[in-house]
């Protein structure tokens with residue numbers, strides 16, 4: 001193609017959307033077509049190459065603190081052969097970013113980044129045809145024009161051997177702002193004339209609003225009540241006034257008692273109404289084989305309901321106007337929110353713009369979408385822009401939760417201590433198509449979808465080790481006590497806890513060292529690699545568990561766990577060393593070593609940061625986290641009743657990364673989550689001889705000598 | 706409306722608050738546009754709202770504007786800027802000690818005050834010194850490294 005043809009489309013020359021300033025992301029109601037392409041088949045939807053040679057990336061994938069922003073910048077800069085500092089990223093703005101999926105399931109890099117790389121590679125080919133020279137200004141070559149090209153799935157990619165940007169620990173651009181109070185979070189966004197809103201959630205789930213005594217907040221300046229059926233909110237020009245009004249407003253609600261309570265939740269789960277059973281792994285006949293195996297075991301593992309427990313409660317700003325509605329949100333799916341809200345609130349999609357702004361970290365889908373619906377309802381009611389931030393207790397009580405999981409495993413070893421039979425039964429909420437219901441939309445009596453989903457929860461229920469007969473059966477349940485959502489490594493976090501604990505139980509029953517037992521069941525060299533290295537890093541001493549040595553009242557032990565995430569992605573091995581105080585039962589995690597192989601590494605420091613956070617967050621989930629509730633409401637509503645990992649508990653942590661430059665990059669937000677709880681339970685068993693099968697993992701003290 | 710005289714980041718200022726019990730946090734964020742301190746819990750449990758009052762790390766969500774009157778208040782904006790970060794901020798940047806960064810304000814402000822009292826801490830002392838600040842992204846090992854790095858300079 002000649003340059004002239006290349007820059008021409010039909011008869012009109014398309015001018016580049018040369019300066020991003022044209023797209024104000026803070027001005028409300030710019031909802032109409034802004035003239036920027038957003039079709040994900042077009043290169044121009046993803047990339048703008050400006051005359052000065054700088055590049056803007058547009059993507060629907062958002063960085064919720066994961067370092068995605070720098071990683072995708074590196075991938076694009078690499079293909080375009082420009083310095084990464086020349087790249088800026090605009091995320092999750094439905095008016096100007098193409099929709100190539102929301103953020104979740106660790107897809108930011110393997111899917112989002114790979115698509116951006118493809119767009120950049122397509123652009124690169126076009127630029128080469130225009131005579132691009134190494135180091136020359138690619139923007140000057142285009143002269144402010146758009147590329148007007150379809151993304152070419154076969155555009156040649158750079159050879160990873162020649163990479164100079166991908167694979168480097170380049171510092172994240174957001175960190176200096178975050179460390180100096182300059183980063184703008186959705187919590188910081190404000191508009192002229194904006195009111196602060198608070199939602200008053202009922203004291204029991206599903207309660208009806210009986211009476212509101214507006215005179216009870218008469219003295220609070222500017223405070224005003226908004227009531228839509230059972231939805232109740234207050235707005236005020238002043239945030240503190242809104243907050244006080246929300247606390248002081250006298251309200252009468254009905255008392256609902258529809259919950260089972262968190263005591264004995266596992267029994268409730270197993271006895272809840274089933275939808276159907278599904279056998280998802282079926283090899284040989286474990287039920288028939290089991291009775292004739294040499295050693296047989298069975299065990300029940302329980303994972304409680306857990307909260308995202310974002311450090312900053314969910315927040316959104318909405319501005320509903322006749323010309324169009326704008327929502328600023330830290331949602332992980334701005335396009336999904338637009339589609340859903342458009343249907344729920346009857347606002348045409350082209351009159352609804354959702355703009356992502358940074359928020360407090362969320363790990364799958366916290367209350368941000370709910371807060372956005374709150375803000376929209378309040379703004380629509382009062383005719384002004386409204387900011388809603390949830391209170392701490394709103395977040396802990398009303399964020400959608402990681403659902404409870406129960407797993408029962410039976411297995412048997414043959415005479416050579418190989419796994420001859422393995423059968424996993426798991427109880428999970430069934431999937432119901434459609435968006436998760438929003439709390440305030442139900443309360444306001446507005447029709448909405450009532451989907452039920454919490455991610456791909458059934459994976460990793462089978463052992464990754466050689467086994468002759470294996471069956472995994474999922475018992476899908478009609479419902480689950482609290483509104484579910486995806487929470488970091490959904491399903492897998494509990495499945496790997498169960499599978500890797502049970503593996504350890506088998507190894508102990510066989511009197512074989514836990515690492516040796518695992519290695520014996522694996523042939524994949526990548527699996528062997530991570531396991532051997534993690535064992536080396538912690539100084540693994542081969543012997544059967546439990547440990548017989550004690551040191552006065554302090555019992556020490558080490559545990560191991562391995563997983564290949566989703567049985568198809570990252571390889572992760574974790575070794576852990578614990579000390580247990582026999583008199584108090586307190587578990588003190590001393591050291592953790594992790595080896596992670598996730599294919600091509602885009603940014604090793606960003607990757608390491610994700611893995612470190614993932615491991616330590618999960619350590620807290622395994623040690624402390626359990627959402628408590630009675631018959632009517634969640635009772636663990638602050639950091640005292642729902643503790644997470646605290647600073648003094650932080651062990652020494654050593655992470656080793658294996659780079660596979662010739663393989664595709666995998667996501668890393670979740671994989672290292674999966675083996676943490678089992679490594680911990682196995683270490684506790686090694687130290688004490690006590691097998692913990694219930695999260696949060698706690699020992700009854702004092703321990704027997 | 707009652708007026709309160711504050712000294713924030715070295716400058717004298719007067720703010721209005723209809724309620725003397727209004728926590729300093731909201732005054733800083735909404736009246737003075739200082740968004741560094743964050744609302745995390747409003748209960749004094751997480752540390753996201755930490756500022757320095759007379760050099761001491763203080764939770765602005767449970768400190769009223771009235772109590773803050775007459776004291777020297779420093780917010781994270783008053784320490785340094787992305788171009789000219791103060792040594793603790795620079796150490797956090799060097800260690801990339803943030804994920805979402807929502808806790809970072811509290812971690813840095815608490816570290817500031819902690820290092821004044823304990824200029825040469827051990828790792829265990831840092832963990833205790835910042836022991837009441839929560840990070841949900843669990844960026845703890847980096848925060849620890851950053852505080853130890855800041856202590857060295």
Ligand code: FES
Pocket residue numbers: 743744745746747748749750751752753754755764765766767
């Ligand atoms: S917001 Fe002040 S301690 Fe949590």
Ligand code: FES
Pocket residue numbers: 065311360361803804805806807808809839840841842843844
């Ligand atoms: S970095 Fe997200 S809470 Fe600390």
